[in-house]
Each structure stands twice: as C-alpha cells, then as structure tokens.
Amino acid sequence: MLITDPRGEPVELDELDGDASLSVLADLKIQGRAVDREKLRVVHHWCVLHPATRESGVATFDPSHLPGVLYAQESLGGEGCPPVAAFTPEPLATTLGVSQHTIRQLLADTLDLHHRLPRCWKRVEALEVDVWKARRVAQLTHPLSQAAAAQVDAALAPVLHSCSVAAIERAVAAAVAAHHPELVAEREKKGKDAWDVTLAHDTASEFADTSYLDVTGDTLDLSAFYDRIGQIAADLADAGDEDPLGARKAKALGVLARQGIDGAEADLLSLIGTGDRQPAARPARTRKPKTHLYLHLSLLELLGLGADDDLVCGEAEKLGPVLLEVIRDWVGHSDSTITPVLDLDRSWSVDGHDVPATMREQVILRDRHCVFPYCHTDARSCDLDHIGPYVPLDEGGAPGQTNPENLAPLCRRHHRCKTSGRWRYRRRPDDGSYEWSGSYGRSYLVTPFGTLDLHTN
Structure with missing residues (x-):
C-alpha cells in the first residue's frame, strides 16, 4: 500500500520504520490543521466583505426569540468584535451544507478568535493548534468581557495544543471568578432550576427488577x-x-x-437474610455531612470582615468557583475540615521512602495532575514517584531523598512506563515544569496547563 511521506514522495507503508511512521502521522496532522485553518480564514474574509451598516442591520447569533424581527442590535462575535451584516451566514450555510446554528457558531468563533483571542489565533495560523480546540476556547469565553477573554488567551495560548478540555475550563473558570462573579451567582440559580429526581424503568431490559x-x-x-x-x-x-x-x-x-x-x-x-447474625458494632455517627474545601480566600473574607462585595468567590477543589455565601452555608451546616494553606514552595525532606501526608498534599496541590506528557489524570488518583530513584540508606543512599523537589504525581500506567526505562524525566527547579525524553528522540515539556513538544526534525 502506497502512502505519501512528509516530503511528498510515495512510499510503501510496509517499508516505514517506527520513526518514519510517526513522521507521516505528524505530517497528516499538520495537513488537517491547514485545511481547517483555511476554512476559518475564508469565513473571516466573508465577515470582512459584509460589515454591518445602518441599512443592512446586524446578524445575531440566535434571533429566534424575536418573532417578526429580522435582526437585533447585537453582534455574532463577543464584546469587541465588529458586527457583520444581517443574513451574512445564510450563503455560507448553504454552500457548506450545514444548519444555520452551525454556521452562526462558526462565524462567532472566527470573529472571537481574530479579535478577542489573538494569541490563540496566532497559533492556529502557525498550524500549531487544532482548530476545534481553539474554537472551544472561543465558545467558553464568548459571554465574557474582553479583559476576561484576554486573561484566558494569555494563560492558554502557549500550551493550547496539549490542553485537555478540563484544563481549558479551569482557565475560563479562573477568569470568570476574577472578572465576572455575577456569572457564578447566575450559574448557581440556573443549577437550582435544573434540580430534579427522575425514575426510569427499562422495559427493554431482561432484568425486570432493575x-x-x-x-x-x-x-x-x-x-x-x-x-x-x-x-x-x-x-x-x-x-x-x-x-x-x-x-x-x-x-x-x-x-x-x-x-x-x-x-x-x-x-x-x-x-x-442472615438470621440472628449481628453486624459489627460501630460508634455512633453524626448525621451532619462532611465538607472538605480548599479555599483560596482569606479568613477575614470567610468571616465577612474583609469583603465589601457580597459577590466574592472562593474555589472548591473539583467544583470550581463558588460564591462566598454558598461556602459559608456549607461550613455552617456541616462538619467542616479547615486545611491550613500549604506553602507549595516549602523545601523539606525525610530520610525514608514513604511520603508524609503533608508532603503528599503539597505535591498534589502543586502539580494537580499526572505530569506525563499530555496526561491529565487527577493527582489524587496518582502515585507519587521519586524522580531520582530512591536508594535505601543502608544501601548507600543519601539522606533526604524524599522531598517535594524529587517527587511528582504519575498515574499508575505512566508510573509503570517510567519505571520500565522507556521514558526519563526531570523537574525544572526554576518554574516547576517537567522535561521528558522518550522513544525516537522525542522530548516534551509539561507545564501546569499542558505540554510543549520540544522535538525538532
């Protein structure tokens, strides 16, 4: 079977070695990005050709809530984007064979990338980022201010190609907490509107009692x-x-x-149905639920002594931004665990192999996820790996080998991968990122938001 290699030459697929196979896949990835990028370029040019005027009106993202009205005075793009003329999307939709909603979303994402997320767009232009991922950032930042979008743009652009959707959402959540606490309040209200309990009986199942x-x-x-x-x-x-x-x-x-x-x-x-068998005795339990929150706010704010604005946000681990009043309610109606703020830069060590609980917590909060390239497994589900292999003291090992600088969270799969010798890595002491070296000469830099590919052909 013939396939085109990165130089454009036909080559038998069976003749490709491991490195050549990876190179072909990398080239196909770039080709796919180029096609998607060209589409966005043409769509943006279409917007430039159809600016909104007093006569034309403005194309809106969804005018369906305005019966009998051809357009509303709002733009497809977010704050700061130039408006385009009404009915601009329709010719594109018919040409591409997609729905009006789909084409409006494409126009909105294109405008936001060009005018609100210039750093992310620059990486799309350079074929360094998949278009779908950049569009995801555009959609999540669309309702935010230019300042909030700029914060997300600066945080994600350098590592956007390797970010997981969860990492993108974390960056957006941080911008929302910083610039739009009112949206957190609105989210809480919408969440309550969706509360429900539903029961479904699977009549098609062979299990009638399920x-x-x-x-x-x-x-x-x-x-x-x-x-x-x-x-x-x-x-x-x-x-x-x-x-x-x-x-x-x-x-x-x-x-x-x-x-x-x-x-x-x-x-x-x-x-x-155990007859007279008795369950093991257990101590009486409190009926109050347990709450364990990691709060990024001061004790004065928590007590209501230092905040003039009720719309103050804290952060609950795995839940994201939470209004301060909600946090107070949780703390007031549950058995709460107050975890002192850890100094994530604290340098200390122990001589044994086992990691103390406080040190483990420090490393988990510092890195948040598995530090293997492109892996985003939550750090709480990971092993703590000794970056430099631990050597017992009685076998000639140095004291203090178990320390935060020599520890990193790795999911079980990647822990085994590293232990097998197929990958090597080190932690940079200046910025806490991780340099990895793997098969076929590939090397990577893992940062808090994603992974940078250091490999050069």
Missing part, C-alpha cells in the same frame, strides 16, 4: 446522602452480605426507603 434513579440537587445534601449510602453498604458487608459494593449501595436505598434514616440499621438483617 430501574434507574437520576438525582440532580444540592452538592452538600447529595454528598451527605451518598456518604450515608456508603455507611449502610459497609454495614451490610459486616452483616455478611457478599454482593459487590455497587449492589450493596443500591440496596442501601431500599433500607432508607423502608426504615428511614434513623431506623436504617434495624432493617439490615432482614434485607440480607
């Missing part, structure tokens, strides 16, 4: 409810129930439904 319960509600309430389910599932295991954990958690719902929270334990034995 249904599906879907719940969307208050984070604190659902966390407390989930913890309670876990407690009952553990009690069932103590009483002899040998079903898998998931099945026992589902049974716990039945326990709560039949007996209520206060009388749940009384139903355990009848549910699993």
